[in-house]
Amino acid sequence: MKDIVMPEVGEGVTEATLVEWLVQPGEAFESGAVLVEIMTDKVSMEIEAEEAGTLSEILIPADEEVRIGALLGRYEPS
Secondary structure (H helix, E strand, O other), X not given: OEEEEOOOOOOOOOEEEEEXXXXXXXXXXXXXXXXXXXXXXXXXEEXXXXXXXXXXXXXXXXXXXXXXOOEEEEEEEO
C-alpha cells in the first residue's frame, strides 16, 4: 500500500483545501490520472497518480483544510 500525500504547492503556503476526490475507494486508475483537486488562496491544482493502482481509502474528505505533507489517502499499486 502506498500513500497519497499533500504536496508542496508554493513558497510560504502551509495548507490548502481539498476540493474533490475524482477517484473513489475500490476504483482503479492509470498513471497520470487526476486523483484529487486542491485549492489554495492563490492557485487551484490537481494531484496526479504517479503509477497505476486502485484507491484503497480516503483519509481526508472533500471541503477539508489540509496541511502540506498530510496523508490524504492510500492506494494499492497494480
